[in-house]
Amino acid sequence: MRRVFRENGRRSAPGELPQAGRPSTDDSFLQAGEQAGRWTTFPRRGGPLVARPASASTWRPGSVVSRAPGLTLLCLLLWSAPPLEAQSAPNDDERFVVIKAGKVITISGEELVDGVIVLCDGKVRSVGRNLEYPLNARLIDAHDRVVMPGLIDPSSRFGLPGYERKGVHGDLNAVDEYFPPPEAYYELLDAGYTALALVPAGTGIPGRAVVVRTAGPPDQRVLTAAAYLRVTADTKAFREALKKAKSEIEKVEQARREHQQKYGGTTAAAQTQPSTEPTSQPAFVPPPIEPAYQVLVDLLQKKPGLVALIELESAADYVHMNEVLREYEITHHFLLRNGLESDFGHIVEALAARPTSLVLQPLIGRIPYSAERIHLVRMFAGAGCQVSLTPVGDSAYEHQRMLARVAGLVREGWSRDEALKSLTLHPAQLLGLAERLGSIEQGKEADLIFLDGDPLVPGVRVREVMIAGQMVHRAEVAP
Amino acid sequence: MRTVTGDRALNHRLSRGVLLVAALYALCCGTLPERGSAADEEDGSRLTLVGGTIAGTPESQPASAPTSTATTTTAAATATSSASAPTEKHDRYLAVVNGCVHTITGPVLARATILCKNDKIVAIGSNLPLPTDCQVVDAAGRDVYPGLVAAQATGIHGPDNPADTTNVFGLNMNIALAAGITTALAGNHVAKLTFGSTEGLLVRSPAYVELEYSTSKPLERGQLRADLERVRDYLRQLRQYTLDQQAGKAVQPPDKEWIKERYERYRQLLTHEAIAVISANTTHELAEAAELARRFNFHLVVRGALEGWTVAARLGQAGAGAVITVRAAQPPDERFNRPTGATIENARRLAEHGVTVAVIPPTPSITLWGLAGRDLLHLNMEAAFAVRGGMSNEDALRTITIDAARVLGVDDRVGSLEVGKDADIIVCDGDLLHYMTQVQVTIVNGRVVYDKSKDTLFAHIRPTGRREVPQFDDQWPRRLQWPAE
Numbered sequence: 001m002r003r004v005f006r007e008n009g010r011r012s013a014p015g016e017l018p019q020a021g022r023p024s025t026d027d028s029f030l031q032a033g034e035q036a037g038r039w040t041t042f043p044r045r046g047g048p049l050v051a052r053p054a055s056a057s058t059w060r061p062g063s064v065v066s067r068a069p070g071l072t073l074l075c076l077l078l079w080s081a082p083p084l085e086a087q088s089a090p091n092d093d094e095r096f097v098v099i100k101a102g103k104v105i106t107i108s109g110e111e112l113v114d115g116v117i118v119l120c121d122g123k124v125r126s127v128g129r130n131l132e133y134p135l136n137a138r139l140i141d142a143h144d145r146v147v148m149p150g151l152i153d154p155s156s157r158f159g160l161p162g163y164e165r166k167g168v169h170g171d172l173n174a175v176d177e178y179f180p181p182p183e184a185y186y187e188l189l190d191a192g193y194t195a196l197a198l199v200p201a202g203t204g205i206p207g208r209a210v211v212v213r214t215a216g217p218p219d220q221r222v223l224t225a226a227a228y229l230r231v232t233a234d235t236k237a238f239r240e241a242l243k244k245a246k247s248e249i250e251k252v253e254q255a256r257r258e259h260q261q262k263y264g265g266t267t268a269a270a271q272t273q274p275s276t277e278p279t280s281q282p283a284f285v286p287p288p289i290e291p292a293y294q295v296l297v298d299l300l301q302k303k304p305g306l307v308a309l310i311e312l313e314s315a316a317d318y319v320h321m322n323e324v325l326r327e328y329e330i331t332h333h334f335l336l337r338n339g340l341e342s343d344f345g346h347i348v349e350a351l352a353a354r355p356t357s358l359v360l361q362p363l364i365g366r367i368p369y370s371a372e373r374i375h376l377v378r379m380f381a382g383a384g385c386q387v388s389l390t391p392v393g394d395s396a397y398e399h400q401r402m403l404a405r406v407a408g409l410v411r412e413g414w415s416r417d418e419a420l421k422s423l424t425l426h427p428a429q430l431l432g433l434a435e436r437l438g439s440i441e442q443g444k445e446a447d448l449i450f451l452d453g454d455p456l457v458p459g460v461r462v463r464e465v466m467i468a469g470q471m472v473h474r475a476e477v478a479p
Numbered sequence: 480m481r482t483v484t485g486d487r488a489l490n491h492r493l494s495r496g497v498l499l500v501a502a503l504y505a506l507c508c509g510t511l512p513e514r515g516s517a518a519d520e521e522d523g524s525r526l527t528l529v530g531g532t533i534a535g536t537p538e539s540q541p542a543s544a545p546t547s548t549a550t551t552t553t554a555a556a557t558a559t560s561s562a563s564a565p566t567e568k569h570d571r572y573l574a575v576v577n578g579c580v581h582t583i584t585g586p587v588l589a590r591a592t593i594l595c596k597n598d599k600i601v602a603i604g605s606n607l608p609l610p611t612d613c614q615v616v617d618a619a620g621r622d623v624y625p626g627l628v629a630a631q632a633t634g635i636h637g638p639d640n641p642a643d644t645t646n647v648f649g650l651n652m653n654i655a656l657a658a659g660i661t662t663a664l665a666g667n668h669v670a671k672l673t674f675g676s677t678e679g680l681l682v683r684s685p686a687y688v689e690l691e692y693s694t695s696k697p698l699e700r701g702q703l704r705a706d707l708e709r710v711r712d713y714l715r716q717l718r719q720y721t722l723d724q725q726a727g728k729a730v731q732p733p734d735k736e737w738i739k740e741r742y743e744r745y746r747q748l749l750t751h752e753a754i755a756v757i758s759a760n761t762t763h764e765l766a767e768a769a770e771l772a773r774r775f776n777f778h779l780v781v782r783g784a785l786e787g788w789t790v791a792a793r794l795g796q797a798g799a800g801a802v803i804t805v806r807a808a809q810p811p812d813e814r815f816n817r818p819t820g821a822t823i824e825n826a827r828r829l830a831e832h833g834v835t836v837a838v839i840p841p842t843p844s845i846t847l848w849g850l851a852g853r854d855l856l857h858l859n860m861e862a863a864f865a866v867r868g869g870m871s872n873e874d875a876l877r878t879i880t881i882d883a884a885r886v887l888g889v890d891d892r893v894g895s896l897e898v899g900k901d902a903d904i905i906v907c908d909g910d911l912l913h914y915m916t917q918v919q920v921t922i923v924n925g926r927v928v929y930d931k932s933k934d935t936l937f938a939h940i941r942p943t944g945r946r947e948v949p950q951f952d953d954q955w956p957r958r959l960q961w962p963a964e
Contacts, residue, residue, distance in 0.1 A: 236640075316645065316647045319677055320643055320644075323642075367935070369935075
């Protein structure tokens with residue numbers, strides 16, 4: 001039996017009259033979309049999006065663009081337009097959305113049966129059971145759906161080509177690459193992923209990652225372009241890069257000292273003094289730092305919010321990288337490429353003793369050259385590491401298998417709570433987005449997925465996806 | 480190379496398992512000729528340990544009258560000397576107790592204890608008092624040897640800089656440790672097999688200055704001789720300058736701008752800071768190499784030395800070391816009216832003439848082409864083949880321990896069990912040269928890095944370590960016809 005959303009229409013406060021000229025329910029729109037053979041978003045009522053054609057308001061416009069080439073230009077124009085909603089303050093009754101679901105998995109708190117989530121401006125206002133909400137709020141009754149935060153992939157190159165790039169490229173960012181069209185993310189939405197960190201390709205220090213949403217309004221697609229710095233398991237390159245960065249810092253310090261010796265006094269005073277009071281003392285201009293090393297300089301200087309994600313291919317890589325990290329203290333996390341056969345079991349205790357976050361693949365592998373199975377994810381999580389999970393590959397198929405794989409890990413003794421956190425909250429924390437994503441809490445953005453059952457039960461399917469408070473995707477279920 | 484005849488004679492006299500109080504006391508107190516100023520510090524630390532944290536003797540200590548006298552004297556003497564010695568850093572202690580200790584450079588000590596502090600051996604003897612927090616490896620009924628030294632090896636450590644590139648959790652390192660190897664030549668570095676860490680991995684870097692002195696390249700030969708002469712002249716001038724300066728004369732120092740790159744390497748050779756290695760196999764090439772080393776007086780190691788036995792005396796006179804394969808096979812060349820070809824007696828002949836012989840397997844790498852192979856898995860069996868060629872057991876053991884270390888220039892740190900040396904120890908279930916012997920425990924830098932009973936590698940092979948050949952029925956393939964009861 002197919003379950004569709006039914007919006008029960010506005011609830012009017014006593015005494016308030018329904019506004020004329022406005023549909024009282026979205027069902028008609030929904031049905032129209034279904035009959036047309038494609039799913040479109042729920043339109044936000046009252047906002048400027050309503051004025052658009054339905055095809056223009058969808059963020060999965062592949063079919064729209066291909067079928068209606070005349071609309072393409074309009075789409076582009078609208079996408080490039082400034083956010084209209086921000087300019088016009090909507091009325092109170094349009095800001096509130098209430099979701100009722102069979103179960104709400106908040107991740108940060110307990111799981112709420114028959115839970116209610118109140119959204120305001122695309123953000124979670126409150127979550128709980130039997131909540132009070134404004135009577136004029138739009139109600140989404142999701143019946144027995146299970147609602148949880150959208151999944152986050154902490155490291156991926158989904159849809160991006162590979163490069164044979166080497167060396168230090170701290171000035172590069174994956175955000176500058178050519179991204180695939182939005183419809184490429186359809187399969188990720190189908191898998192329940194609402195955000196993913198896209199990393200630059202190559203070895204050495206290829207650059208910084210960008211965190212993007214898989215759908216949503218264009219101006220909100222990029223969550224942060226200043227995510228972690230990717231560092232691959234090349235000890236020599238890493239050490240030399242940090243050495244160079246340190247010499248860059250010393251270069252600036254040397255120039256500062258020389259400036260002080262030459263002109264005396266503090267350079268700070270020289271800088272703050274404006275040109276209104278002309279002095280013979282010129283302001284200190286630091287020598288330029290090589291752009292490729294700027295981010296490493298920032299890392300060494302402990303710039304807040306900046307981390308390196310160090311990729312490890314084997315346990316020995318950790319030993320070698322640890323030597324470098326002992327020499328140069330930087331904020332870092334590790335990504336462990338644990339395939340089906342890996343020796344990371346050797347470093348569980350060593351990694352548990354340090355305050356780092358780990359990214360692992362959801363696999364139960366074997367100890368190399370033996371038939372002994374090893375549940376690395378459980379070992380690391382049990383030892384106290386904060387584990388995030390990333391799919392085994394960059395393919396959409398692997399993203400779609402993710403919940404099943406994690407279910408396998410839980411079946412083999414891993415904690416369910418940890419497993420769900422490793423898909424949502426922990427990646428958000430790793431990416432520095434814990435204030436915005438990763439759980440259903442007050443103030444966080446409403447990037448939610450609606451499942452037709454428990455997320456760790458085989459056969460479960462992501463049915464609807466909401467990003468920034470808007471329904472952006474609905475699974476096409478075979479008849 | 481350094482002459483070893485004195486040591487060796489001592490070894491021969493003492494190595495029959497005789498426990499001599501004097502020798503033991505000498506070992507305990509660390510009166511070793513190689514040790515310099517560091518010896519005093521080591522002694523001091525040992526005294527601190529013994530005096531500060533005496534926990535009493537272990538229960539299974541043997542009652543050995545002469546040795547116990549010596550050690551109790553030591554303990555009593557030291558207990559008074561260091562009553563209060565606070566240790567800021569937490570020290571690691573490890574003791575290998577009750578084993579038959581083959582010190583290689585000294586006697587064989589029955590039921591003796593080796594006590595290690597951090598990465599060094601601090602005491603060897605019987606009835607040693609052990610500190611409270613001491614990790615104990617019980618070697619009762621086992622033979623204890625120093626860790627083996629592979630004078631040539633590939634595949635254990637990583638390329639280039641082994642401290643950065645070695646897979647310290649790798650299978651190859653694990654297998655090599657199971658073979659008892661604790662130190663190996665990695666590229667041009669001498670590196671230890673520190674499983675699971677890179678701490679103390681590099682021992683000597685670079686290991687050698689590689690010289691090209693092949694008869695097929697006369698121009699390079701001439702160039703090398705000319706360069707060496709030039710550097711020798713410079714060193715003579717330098718010496719003269721120093722003497723003149725001491726005499727108070729006003730003199731100019733010799734120009735040293737050009738002493739760099741290869742000249743710097745040659746300078747290190749001629750001042751005995753470095754060791755030269757020359758690959759040479761034929762009689763002629765070996766004789767030429769020995770002549771060069773004798774003329775310019777540098778430490779020489781020849782690689783290969785297939786026909787070394789034909790010029791053993793000349794190599795010995797040059798004080799050379801040799802890295803050889805005992806089982807090298809090359810038939811004699813009938814065209815020459817002189818001895819040619821390979822022989823299994825090569826190691827013995829060379830050692831008899833004072834050449835420091837290090838034995839390596841025919842394939843100096845880790846391969847899995849069969850259990851009793853020709854690779855580093857069976858370094859000890861390679862030494863046993865030298866015994867087949869007439870070498871004594873003691874000398875054969877030296878070819879994979881102290882002499883191999885000497886060839887690599889690290890004999891001050893590894894290669895024998897002596898106080899002050901690195902704590903690289905292997906515990907075997909029998910005579911190391913026996914084909915059935917397996918390494919039970921390997922200790923590198925005072926840490927247990929291989930334990931056969933716990934490792935998945937060979938734990939299933941003779942798990943008890945007993946020597947009896949298993950009954951037929953226990954073996955695979957089973958015979959078709961079962962014996963009648």
